[in-house]
Amino acid sequence: MHGSGIPIWFFIGVLLVIYGGMIFGYGVFEWATGSYPVAVQLTNLHTPVWWGGVLFLLGVFYVLKFRPARSSK
Amino acid sequence: MLGLVPVSATAGSFSQLTALLAFSAAPLAHLRALDIAVIATYFVMVIWIGFYLKGRSNTSEEFFMAGREMTAWIAGLSFVSANLGSLELMGWAGSAYQYGILATHWYWIGAIPAMIFLGLVMMPFYYVCKTHSVPGYLDLRYGGAARSVAAFSFATEMILMSGVNMFAMAVVMKVVLGWDISFSIFVSSIAVAIYVGLGGLRSAIFNEVLQFVLIWGGALLVPILGMIQAGGVGGLKRQIMANMQSVTGVHGDSYFHLWRDTGSFAANPMGVHWTGIVFGLGFVISFGYWTTDFLVVQRVLAAHNLRAARMAPIIASFFKMAVPFIVILPGLLGLVLLQNPDGSRRQLVGEDVVAACTVSSASGQIENSTACSAAMAKTSLPADYQQKVLSAAPDAELHSYNQALPLMMVRYLGPGLLGLGITALIAGFMSGMAGNVSAFSTVWTYDIYKPLINKKGTDSHYVLVGRLSILIGVGVSIGAAYLVMHAHGIMDYVQALFSIFVAPLLATILFGMFWKRATKWAGFLGLLLGIIFSASLFMWVKLVPSALANVALSPDAKPMAENVFRALWAFVFSAIIVVVVSLLTKPRPVAELEGLVYGATKLPTKEPVPFYKNEYAWAILVAIIFIALNIMFW
Numbered sequence: 132m133h134g135s136g137i138p139i140w141f142f143i144g145v146l147l148v149i150y151g152g153m154i155f156g157y158g159v160f161e162w163a164t165g166s167y168p169v170a171v172q173l174t175n176l177h178t179p180v181w182w183g184g185v186l187f188l189l190g191v192f193y194v195l196k197f198r199p200a201r202s203s204k
Numbered sequence: 205m206l207g208l209v210p211v212s213a214t215a216g217s218f219s220q221l222t223a224l225l226a227f228s229a230a231p232l233a234h235l236r237a238l239d240i241a242v243i244a245t246y247f248v249m250v251i252w253i254g255f256y257l258k259g260r261s262n263t264s265e266e267f268f269m270a271g272r273e274m275t276a277w278i279a280g281l282s283f284v285s286a287n288l289g290s291l292e293l294m295g296w297a298g299s300a301y302q303y304g305i306l307a308t309h310w311y312w313i314g315a316i317p318a319m320i321f322l323g324l325v326m327m328p329f330y331y332v333c334k335t336h337s338v339p340g341y342l343d344l345r346y347g348g349a350a351r352s353v354a355a356f357s358f359a360t361e362m363i364l365m366s367g368v369n370m371f372a373m374a375v376v377m378k379v380v381l382g383w384d385i386s387f388s389i390f391v392s393s394i395a396v397a398i399y400v401g402l403g404g405l406r407s408a409i410f411n412e413v414l415q416f417v418l419i420w421g422g423a424l425l426v427p428i429l430g431m432i433q434a435g436g437v438g439g440l441k442r443q444i445m446a447n448m449q450s451v452t453g454v455h456g457d458s459y460f461h462l463w464r465d466t467g468s469f470a471a472n473p474m475g476v477h478w479t480g481i482v483f484g485l486g487f488v489i490s491f492g493y494w495t496t497d498f499l500v501v502q503r504v505l506a507a508h509n510l511r512a513a514r515m516a517p518i519i520a521s522f523f524k525m526a527v528p529f530i531v532i533l534p535g536l537l538g539l540v541l542l543q544n545p546d547g548s549r550r551q552l553v554g555e556d557v558v559a560a561c562t563v564s565s566a567s568g569q570i571e572n573s574t575a576c577s578a579a580m581a582k583t584s585l586p587a588d589y590q591q592k593v594l595s596a597a598p599d600a601e602l603h604s605y606n607q608a609l610p611l612m613m614v615r616y617l618g619p620g621l622l623g624l625g626i627t628a629l630i631a632g633f634m635s636g637m638a639g640n641v642s643a644f645s646t647v648w649t650y651d652i653y654k655p656l657i658n659k660k661g662t663d664s665h666y667v668l669v670g671r672l673s674i675l676i677g678v679g680v681s682i683g684a685a686y687l688v689m690h691a692h693g694i695m696d697y698v699q700a701l702f703s704i705f706v707a708p709l710l711a712t713i714l715f716g717m718f719w720k721r722a723t724k725w726a727g728f729l730g731l732l733l734g735i736i737f738s739a740s741l742f743m744w745v746k747l748v749p750s751a752l753a754n755v756a757l758s759p760d761a762k763p764m765a766e767n768v769f770r771a772l773w774a775f776v777f778s779a780i781i782v783v784v785v786s787l788l789t790k791p792r793p794v795a796e797l798e799g800l801v802y803g804a805t806k807l808p809t810k811e812p813v814p815f816y817k818n819e820y821a822w823a824i825l826v827a828i829i830f831i832a833l834n835i836m837f838w
Contacts, residue, residue, distance in 0.1 A: 136260060139278060139410045143417050146249050150242060150421070154620040157238055161618070171618045173429050179620055182425060 137199050144193025151187025154179045231382030232607065233614045239623025246418070246627045247395055250411050250634070254399030257407045264666045267404035268336060268646045269506050276512040278413055280519030282503040285412040286639045287493075287524075288419060290632035291372050293531050297612075298605030300535025301552055303473045304444075304459025305837055307535070308528045312462075313486040315524045316830045318494035320823050322504070323517035326495050328807050329717050330505060331513045333799040337643075338498040338713070339651040345716040345800050346727030348655060353731050354709060355651035358498060359644055361701040363677055366640035367684020373633035374685070380610045381626065389685050392634050397678040400638045400645075401671050405506060408635070408642040412503070415631040416523075422621075422628030423530040426609070429616040430537035443540040447549070459536065462837045468760070475762025484768025488775040492706035496713050499643045510808060514819045521826045525833065531609070538608040542615070544589075545599040550611075553583050555604040561593055569596050641677040648673045700742050707771040708734025711778035718802045719786070720794055726785035734778030741770045 158179025161167060167174040235243075261267045274282070299307035335341045339358060343351035374388035399407045434440040444459050458465050458472060465471045466478040494500060494517070507513035542550040560579035564571045573594055580590045592600035603611060613625040649670045654661070661669070712731045715722045744751045745766055755773070756765040797804035815821045 137256065139413050142249065142253055142410065143414055146245070146414065147417070147421070149245055150624060153238060153242065154624065157620045168618045170614070172615050173433060174618070176429070176432070178425060178429065178616070179618060182621065186421060 138197045140193050140197040141199065144190045144195075144197060147186045147190025148194060149190075151183050151185070151190050153183070155183030155187055158183050231378075232380045232603075232610050233622060233626070235381060235623060235626070236619045238620045239626065242620060242623030243627050243630065246631060247391075249414070250395060250399050253410050253414075254402040254407050257403030257410065261402070261404040261406060262664075262667065264649075264663050264670070266406065267667045267670050268649065270404065270406035270409055272506055273406075273508050274409060274503075274506045274512070274516075276507060276515035276519055278409065279504050279507040279512060279516035281416050281523070282409040282412040282506075283500055283516055284520035284523045284527075285416040285419075285635060286500050286503055288416065288527065288632060289369070289636040290376065290629040291369070291636075293419070293423070293629070293632060294376070294606050294609045296531045297535040297538070297609035298552070298607070300532040301538050301605050301608045304536065305462055305528075305532055306466075306472060306474050306476075308462060308532050308837070309481055309485060311524060311528050311532075312830060312833060313481065314490045315494060316521050316826060317486060318490040319517040319521040319524065320826060321491065322495045322501075323514045323819060324823055326717060327504060327513045327517070328510060329800060329802070329805065330501065331507075331510050332805065332807065335505070336650045337647050338496055338501055338709075339647055341800075342712070342716070342727065342731075343651070343655070345797075346712070346722075347724045350712065350724070350727040350731055351651055352656070353728065353735070355647050357701075357705050357735065359647050359652065361705060362499070362640045362644040362647070363680050364684050364701065366637050366644070366677065366681035368688055369633060369636050369640065370681055371685035371688050373630070373637075376610075376629070376633075379607070380629075385689070389682060392630070392637065393678050393682055396634055396637050396641065397675055400642050401674045404670065405502065405642050405646070408638040409503060409506060411631075411638060412635045415628075415635040418624070418631045419628045420530065422625040423534075423609075423613075425621065426612045426616055426625075427529055427533040427537065430534060430541055430612060433541060434537055440536065440540065444536065447540065459539075460837065462834060464838055469756075469758045469762075469765065470760040475760060476765050476768070477758065477761075480756065480765050480768040480772070484772040488707050488710060488771040489703070489768060491714075492710035492771065492775075493702075496709045497702075497706065498647060499639050502643055502646065511810065511813075511817075511819065515822070518819055518822045518826060522829075525826070525829060534612045535608050538612050542608070542611055544601070548586075548589070550603070551583070551585055551589075552603050552605045552608060552611075553580075553585065555606065557583060558602045558604045561602055563596050570594060637681070641674050641681070644677045645670045645673045648677075703767050703771060704738040704742055704774075705735060707738055707774035708778040711775050711782060715779065715782045715786075716801070720797055720801050720804055721786050721791050722782055723786045723789040723791050725789045726782045729785050730778045730782035733781050734774055737777045738770060738774035741773060745770075 158177060158181075161174075162177050162180060260271070263271075265271055296307050296310065330338075330341060333341060333344055335344060337355075339351045339355040342354050370389055370393060371385075373392060374383075374385040377383040377388040378385055399411060403410070431437070431440065434443065441460065445457060463478060466476060466481060469475050469477050504513050504516045507516055538552070540549070542552070544550045557579040560572065561576040562571050563569065570576050570593070577590070577594060580593065585593075589600060593602060610629075613622060617625050649666055653669055653673075654666065658665075708731050711734060712727050715730070716727055741755055745755055752761055752766050753759045755761075756769040758765075761769075794804050799805050
């Protein structure tokens with residue numbers, strides 16, 4: 132968004148950090164305990180771990196780059 | 205946007221979607237606590253955004269036009285996202301399952317040329333005249349009568365569409381998750397009313413950008429994992445070529461060609477001809493939707509300057525070209541990867557077949573075995589599987605084409621990721637609804653209330669009217685949702701509103717924007733008579749189905765062809781009316797057309813920018829990629 136105020140990218144970053152953290156955390160738990168959902172395919176790829184990690188890192192990038200204190204400067 | 209949902213292609217009739225309500229099978233997916241937490245987080249976020257933006261939506265310019273502060277990126281993502289509804293995602297994935305990559309036409313030729321045209325050619329006129337809406341442009345160009353026809357048509361369409369959208373979402377949530385219909389309707393509409401009512405267009409745009417990210421974050425995994433399991437592009441092609449002729453009756457090779465088999469209606473599974481695709485879809489429907497439908501144009505009008513307004517549709521076109529990766533590809537992958545509980549390959553069927561094989565919740569048996577048997581006889585389901593369905597065996601499930609995408613999600617997404625995928629679908633529905641009510645609010649306030657009811661209100665009065673119209677709009681939408689729940693046939697008529705209205709509006713606006721001679725009476729009559737003509741064609745085919753052959757000029761034409769040819773004839777009819785009436789009536793002096801018409805407008809001088817910030821450079825790149833893709837998948 133042009134002008135002052137919190138940019139939309141910051142909100143998106145916050146959401147991605149939360150989602151990435153939740154999904155990554157569950158993926159690690161799943162991998163550690165070996166309790167995979169029966170009906171889900173390709174669990175050997177540990178998708179929640181790497182996809183959750185990607186979302187989390189992307190979220191951290193957006194939060195830092197567009198945090199209100201920085202974007203208002 | 206419901207207008208471009210492949211209703212006829214996937215369901216035979218949109219109202220048949222509602223027949224699924226009677227289908228008592230178990231939901232496709234079971235959410236766990238983590239999934240619920242993901243969905244709840246989304247609702248908290250959108251309401252937080254609404255409250256945050258309330259303080260920045262105090263004037264009418266802020267509330268209705270988002271302060272005209274959006275960058276090209278935000279306006280562009282919002283522009284493409286307003287069209288990326290969940291019904292569209294699911295519908296086109298189902299179409300790809302049935303017809304292969306022919307469905308991609310609705311993303312490429314059915315969008316890209318129009319987006320480039322809007323950005324480079326039309327946007328300057330919309331932007332320079334500082335209109336608040338598309339009916340507002342008609343007011344400036346043709347006068348109040350044309351504006352009123354457009355405003356009332358558009359407002360009615362938006363509010364009914366919103367209701368249908370809401371109901372369709374509730375049906376999908378019931379089928380996929382087993383959620384109660386009323387629960388889905390009320391939770392989603394209350395959330396939309398809060399965040400749009402508080403933050404206006406700015407809030408709607410923010411949430412559309414958020415939705416865009418969620419859709420890619422939630423849906424991108426499906427084609428990635430599907431391609432891994434199918435053995436890459438080569439593996440997918442090999443399996444489709446080997447199996448599809450026996451399953452769908454279509455030669456597998458046809459699944460991978462956009463144009464090769466469109467030389468006759470009978471040669472391709474969609475029953476369309478290339479002339480209909482190029483002129484009906486690629487020109488009338490596509491240009492009508494992307495350049496005159498206020499729902500999408502409003503997003504670009506919110507850009508912070510003319511260059512951003514021109515860049516926004518160009519940026520959007522890159523993402524639009526990429527959408528088939530998360531929509532069409534999962535449909536194709538579903539053809540070879542989806543499995544029944546017993547491990548055999550799952551074959552999806554039309555919703556009419558699913559509805560005919562409804563299992564009675566009381567007896568646990570098929571309600572009408574004869575109808576079910578007759579419906580399945582038209583499919584290529586194996587005989588032994590049909591027997592299992594007829595005996596209501598617990599592992600003999602029937603699923604419709606529209607469920608291809610949710611089924612693929614359930615196949616690959618475990619806890620958390622499934623919640624993200626479902627959140628993407630919910631976000632798609634809600635932002636579509638938000639788009640409808642925010643556009644309705646602007647048109648109601650600026651094009652109906654202000655000129656016809658109260659011309660002398662203060663700015664804050666019109667903001668109040670806008671907020672109230674959002675609440676009333678959501679209320680009417682809820683009423684429309686319950687109306688279609690109890691009278692399913694209405695849904696098809698509401699669906700048709702877009703296609704009836706769009707072609708006459710396009711003709712009227714194009715002549716108004718590019719022909720100085722077009723007169724006030726020509727604009728009014730071209731629009732009004734064009735709508736009547738288009739509605740008459742629709743009713744003709746509705747009442748006499750064989751008339752489809754006349755409208756689409758071929759006995760082999762299928763319902764999808766009717767939409768594109770009806771739009772084409774309505775455009776031609778309106779264009780003739782505009783030209784004839786213009787020649788018979790007195791034109792406005794050219795001096796009055798400044799800022800409204802090509803040739804009578806001096807556009808602002810553009811400051812030179814590096815090539816990577818130049819809209820023409822990016823438009824050329826889009827055009828090259830667009831042409832290359834069409835050649836690659838010829």
